[in-house]
Amino acid sequence: MDNFSLAVNHSGCYHPLEDVxxxxxxxxxxxxxxxxxxxxxSFSLYVSWQHVRHRNELGVYLFNLALCDLTFTVGLSLFMDFLWRGVWIxxxxVCLLSVYLLFTNFYTSDALLCCIAVDRYMAVxxxxxxxxxxxxxxAVMVSIALWILVLFFNAATITWEHSYNERNKMCFNIFPLPTNLTTINSVRLFVGFIAPVGLMAYCFWGICRAVKSNRATEAQEQKRVSTLLGMVLLSTASCFGPVHIMMLLRQFLDECQFNVYTLYKLSVSFSSLNCLLDPLLYCFITKSGKANVTQVVHFIQGKKRVKGQGVV
Incomplete structure (x- = not known):
């Protein structure tokens, strides 16, 4: 999600309208x-619902994670329209709603990934x-509580002033950045990055220690659990770390001199990769995960093979 600014930069380091x-x-x-x-x-939403039907609590967290990512991904179409037109129309x-969806995806995904990490830690x-x-x-009650907390947190921290500039037709990436966002962005850095990564790292350490001390655990199972937690940590740190750090750095550094604004736009873009990494978690959540994905791949390959034979 990005608004490649229509900003008027009084110091002259940005053009009023960026080139195509x-x-x-x-x-x-x-x-x-x-x-x-x-x-x-969509595939993750379907298969996670099947796990919910089979009374698997992890399916609840996966279902909510897929729903969150799917909602955010659909919302990206608005910013695709902006990038095509070069103006927010x-x-x-709608701008405020789009920003709300972005931060809801950030913190709901963070919270649900923490739930997956804690659940695996408790199980092992x-x-x-x-x-x-x-x-x-x-799991259902926890998920509902998380959605409510995130929605209230965003309602308290997202304002019209900080999200939309009607004169310059700017949305989200307002330039220059208002000076009164330091406290909010500091809280976002802690809530959206430091605390989740710390909790996941503790769960990862606890699982590794428990697995090594439990000789009854199979080597393949040890590898699967470790890979799962590694994926969770990777998704959180790589997607949400840079954007939260850059949000805070924008308050203290000259955006033109240090090219902070450009780096910030890149970090926001990189955060959208979370929508691609989250579905991969399904492959490592359960023993049947990879098998189900393999079945889908074989089904698609089989359809292509039949179609090719029909042509011949």
Missing amino acids: EKRMPFFFFYLAVIIIAIPAN HGGP AHPFKYPSMRKVGT
């Missing part, structure tokens, strides 16, 4: 994200403690 050549690489980047993410998350309310390190925590009903 500068917008088009991001246009095609987001186009690729949309083309891949919509079917990937949808007005302030403390399999007989707190069994009620690993029930579908508990």
Whole structure:
């Protein structure tokens, strides 16, 4: 999600309207994200629902994660329109909604990935403690609570002033950045990056320690659990770390002198890759994950083979 600014820069380091050549690489980047993410998350939504039907609590978190990513991915079409036109034509309310969707994706995804990490930690390190925590009903209540908390947090931190500039037709990436966002962006850095990564790292360490001390755990199972937690950490750190750090750095560095604004736009673009990484988690959540994905691949290959034979 990005508004490649229509900003008027009084110091002269940005043009009032960026060239098409500068917008088009991001246009095609987001186009690729949309083309891949919509079917990937739709598939993840379907298979996670099957796990929910079989009373698997992880399916609840995966279902909400896919729903969150799918909603955000569809919302990217508005910014595709902006990149194509070079001007934001949808007005302030739609801009505010788009920014709301972006940050909802950030923090809901963070929270759900934390839930997956904690669930796996409890299952491996403390399999007989707190069994009620690993029930579908508990997962549903936790997911609802997370959605409510994130929606309230965003309602308290996202404002019209910080999201939309009607005079310059700017949305989200307002330039120059208002000076009163330091506290909000500091909170976002802690809530959206430091705290989740810290919790996931602790769960990863606890699982690795428990797996090594448990000789009954098969080597293949050890590898699968470690890969899962590694994917969760990678998704959170690589997608949400840069954008939260750059949001804060914009408050303290000269955006023109240090090229911070350009780096910030790149970090926002990079955060959208979360929509592509999250569906991959399904392959490592359950033993049947890879098998189901393989079945789909074989089905598609079989359809292509039959079609080819029909042509011959």
